[in-house]
Amino acid sequence: MVICITGASSGIGEAAALRLAREEGATLVLVARREERLRAVAERCGADATWIAVDLTDDDAPERVRSHLVERHDGRLDILVNNAGSSWPARFAEGGYENVRRTMTLNFDAPVRLTEALLPLLRADDGGAVVNVGSTAGRVARARTGAYSASKFALAGWTDALWSEERRHGVHVGLVQPGFVVTEGFPQRELTESVRTRWAVSRPEVVAEAIAACALDGVAERYSPRGYWLAAAARILAPRLVRRVLSGPGSGRMTPATNPDA
Numbered sequence: 601m602v603i604c605i606t607g608a609s610s611g612i613g614e615a616a617a618l619r620l621a622r623e624e625g626a627t628l629v630l631v632a633r634r635e636e637r638l639r640a641v642a643e644r645c646g647a648d649a650t651w652i653a654v655d656l657t658d659d660d661a662p663e664r665v666r667s668h669l670v671e672r673h674d675g676r677l678d679i680l681v682n683n684a685g686s687s688w689p690a691r692f693a694e695g696g697y698e699n700v701r702r703t704m705t706l707n708f709d710a711p712v713r714l715t716e717a718l719l720p721l722l723r724a725d726d727g728g729a730v731v732n733v734g735s736t737a738g739r740v741a742r743a744r745t746g747a748y749s750a751s752k753f754a755l756a757g758w759t760d761a762l763w764s765e766e767r768r769h770g771v772h773v774g775l776v777q778p779g780f781v782v783t784e785g786f787p788q789r790e791l792t793e794s795v796r797t798r799w800a801v802s803r804p805e806v807v808a809e810a811i812a813a814c815a816l817d818g819v820a821e822r823y824s825p826r827g828y829w830l831a832a833a834a835r836i837l838a839p840r841l842v843r844r845v846l847s848g849p850g851s852g853r854m855t856p857a858t859n860p861d862a
């Protein structure tokens with residue numbers, strides 16, 4: 601069973617690699633930019649593992665990953681985990697379109713382009729699975745994470761459609777929606793510093809179990825930790841309340857007197 605994981609050099613991707621390496625017959629293909637980190641994760645996996653150091657936003661990245669699979673793994677691919685991603689928090693007035701473009705390129709375009717290149721390999725043999733790592737921010741948006749939410753909303757919509765389309769071809773498509781998780785790229789310091797909010801923060805290993813459930817057990821969508829589905833449900837059922845809670849005190853139409861940024 602050949603499993604390709606992007607963003608495997610740290611955080612959730614690294615935890616997913618270590619978790620899926622425990623499956624019998626697993627061969628891991630680890631993808632990210634930092635080669636030394638990939639090598640170290642491959643050694644810790646203890647299973648067959650190869651790696652390819654590539655910037656997934658490069659034009660030739662999908663073809664380089666495909667060639668690696670053809671040359672090193674006879675073109676076999678059973679599971680693709682699209683996990684690599686990042687966030688550059690900024691209000692739209694500060695980050696502008698350039699921040700949206702940069703975020704979409706990594707968090708949305710890159711997994712779409714990689715999936716396009718690898719889908720023929722996944723469809724071959726007995727069919728495979730794609731697991732996209734989205735975010736609870738892909739169903740609920742907050743200030744300063746508009747670009748990130750846009751990329752993850754897009755990923756969620758595309759994943760839902762792909763799930764329907766690929767069933768007939770034997771390819772299962774799953775979506776993992778993490779909540780707040782402490783990793784290198786998302787240190788969550790604001791939340792972990794206070795005892796009032798620390799409980800809301802999870803670990804990469806918990807998300808890795810959700811990835812395994814989507815990849816191996818046919819789960820279509822899983823929030824991780826699971827309770828985060830309530831945030832997505834509340835956004836649909838009580839949008840005014842959610843807006844008010846996420847915007848903080850004084851939300852509604854801002855006047856100079858109530859605007860914290862004024």
Ligand SMILES: NC(=O)c1ccc[n+]([C@@H]2O[C@H](COP(=O)([O-])OP(=O)(O)OC[C@H]3O[C@@H](n4cnc5c(N)ncnc54)[C@H](OP(=O)(O)O)[C@@H]3O)[C@@H](O)[C@H]2O)c1
Nearest residue numbers: 607609610611612632633634656684685735781783785786
């Ligand atoms: N942590 C959270 O709270 C949280 C919540 C919801 C969703 N998520 C999602 O979970 C996924 C993993 O994030 P994480 O928390 O584990 O963060 P992380 O520790 O920063 O990991 C991000 C991974 O993506 C790789 N990556 C970044 N840019 C890349 C590029 N241009 N080309 C190739 N690889 C690239 C990084 O490797 P290199 O730097 O070596 O390239 C790294 O392996 C992301 O999609 C993120 O949006 C995280």
